[in-house]
Amino acid sequence: MIRFSLHCAEGHDFDSWFASGAAFDDLQRRGLVSCAVCGSAKVEKALMAPAVSATRPLAEPQSQIEQAMAALRAEIEANSEYVGMNFAAEARAIHDGEAPTRAIYGEARPDEARKLLEDGVPVAPLPFLPARKTN
Known part of the structure; x- marks a missing residue:
């Protein structure tokens, strides 16, 4: 999915989602894109700036809590x-x-974990999900 900022011949600006850039082009060519405000079929893509994040990648811990959790996970x-x-x-x-x-x-269903605790087996939930290996 891609979001385009659009502009109609009457001066209205609006956004809309499309399956792809080619899907927008096809719908526009067939006259199926219309202004969300006035219904005009004379709609063009508006000039858009790309959405670029200036922050660090999401996988990198940012706060002290996230850093502590990452350290705990690495230790375990x-x-x-x-x-x-x-x-x-x-x-x-x-x-x-x-x-x-x-x-x-590892992983256990809630009923399994509860039974372990009831039977005196010392277990504790971890504050993260284990990384699963996939193909």
Whole structure:
């Protein structure tokens, strides 16, 4: 989707969304673009400045809280084993002595996490979602 600032022959300015620049051109050529104010079919794209962000990329932590969260995540990922959706079973096995003791993190459904806590298995929610590997 792309948003264009438009201007009609009667002097009205308005914005509208189109699937692409080519879609706008096709609709305009067929007389299907009209002014949102007066209905005139004599509509042209207005001069637009590109929307360029002068800020840092979104992935870079900006506040002290974001920096602390990024540091926490890095610490957990560097010193723990990600066990994915097997977290509840693995945490229980470690607690029961059936698996080697080690730091783990992963994902669990709310009912699984609640049952672990009820059974005295020491777990805590993390303030971030694990990065998932995808193809």
